[in-house]
Amino acid sequence: MTQTLPALDRSREHLLPALRTAIARLDPASRLAASYHLGWCAPDGTPSQGNGGKAIRPALALLSAEAVGAPAAVGLPGAVAVELVHNFSLLHDDLMDGDVERRHRRTVWAIWGGDTAILTGDALLALAQEVVLEAGTPAAARAGLLLATTTRELTRGQVQDVAFETRDDVTLDECIEMASGKTGSLLAASAAIGAVLAGAAEPVETALKTFGAQVGLAFQLVDDVLGIWGDPVVTGKPVFSDLRSRKKTLPVSYTLGDPRHGPELAAWLAAPGEPDDAALRRAADLVENAGGRDWALSEARERMSLAEKALSTVDIDEEARTELTALGRFIVDRDS
């Protein structure tokens, strides 16, 4: 994913100064941890050259304001807010998942401990609401409400994700529900919050949310395929990485429901010890032979078509529609 899009470049340009102003309000300890997490500095505070990621969610937020004819600036508080909520969830999830690295850098909890990860996450979540509610308008209240319900959905998804680790009877429907919470809900909110701040009518808000939610699911499906068969050079993760960690991803969950290959994969997932390369290859073959890979990719295509259909049903700015569609495809189309 080294290519980029004009909408993403514009978004980063808008976003960064506003995000920095928001982060500057935090207490010194949370500010340092958040700035480090965003790639702006080293753990000792020395500024670094990190650009803080692709900022896909803020780009969706800004485009959604333009979609209803407002300037991108109207969506800016929403763009900052969704980026803050995204990073709140990363800080807490990294701690819960025990991940010591993110984007080749140590995670906040791995450096400063769990308390700092919890408190910095809490502060970012509060800050997100602050940024969006400051205007004090009914539209701000609607946007804040969207953020709040989305945060509950994110949390629900993570509750399921944590619970799935110790369950061996997770259904495909539950996996899709979990992905809708963890990935779909914030992309849905991102794709609508700028429009909400611009006072969009309900059907437009709903269509934009559907677009974001379906793009989110398509992304997750492709990401799960890459987690098994992705080129380590492209993904930055080892081959079979999601199998190695025995994650109940969507293609795995699909395979578990297959009467021919499901039982063997279930036994494989339950077996103790570190699997060797042959065992990993065998598990990947089970998913492939059960049709898990084809299913996930075709389901991703189906989700993308639902996303684009949702956009086509409402009367929005043509340029924004084109850019949203391109951004949706960019999010999902990775070198799989």
Add this chain to the structure above:
Amino acid sequence: MTQTLPALDRSREHLLPALRTAIARLDPASRLAASYHLGWCAPDGTPSQGNGGKAIRPALALLSAEAVGAPAAVGLPGAVAVELVHNFSLLHDDLMDGDVERRHRRTVWAIWGGDTAILTGDALLALAQEVVLEAGTPAAARAGLLLATTTRELTRGQVQDVAFETRDDVTLDECIEMASGKTGSLLAASAAIGAVLAGAAEPVETALKTFGAQVGLAFQLVDDVLGIWGDPVVTGKPVFSDLRSRKKTLPVSYTLGDPRHGPELAAWLAAPGEPDDAALRRAADLVENAGGRDWALSEARERMSLAEKALSTVDIDEEARTELTALGRFIVDRDS
């Protein structure tokens, strides 16, 4: 604190159904943990007779609506929200502080683990905003903004509290700042949020916040005195409990600044090992002889008088003023 007040009884009556309706929106795992934490059920979900605490913050919120001539019901979403924010912070703080018991029951993290405490806290914080923003009005946006800035203050206070544990140069000013964040900020927001929802003018909001903030500091000062000299029967904690845990409370911090007794107390706090009763008594005497106890109690009286003065400067409903004053005194006047 077995006595009660009419305002508290009324508040609980209003609050409980609305709080239960809000909690019912959570995903099943967070709902169970939150219901247990609130005293409504056992860890397995069996309903129990707990009344969920005194609900002081909701009572302030409801009275603040009445203070500006609105029915208590106008303040109800604010009352639910401050109770949710309070419990969000308890869930996260218990985990960070490693406290395995609260009100003679095991804490959520001690039963279900840290992930559940983090996620349930996150969900309660999101839910608080949801409840308050649902009306979609400018007043709702102002109330949501008040909640958000308050949550940041709470978080800042906890950041300081955690940092103070490993510092030996904490000043009295820093301790007061920490108490303002951890205790004052949410009481300030509670005493104003109902009025904000009722569309109160800025000076009234400010006066009510000052009232709550000063009551909060007075409460903390008295609580810190009780943490050293309180009767275990009344406080439910062992004698010298805050000294035993070497907490840098306000009277302790005052004493550390005393040239005659400060150095000995500092050395005492830094000494390793579990202190015996004689050592605890000696530390308590150091605080007493430095004037730490008298200072805290006189400072508490001063804060209460500032609180009541703030209320007297604005034109609010007389009955609500009387009830707020009584509630403020109830919060602070404990059997010390």
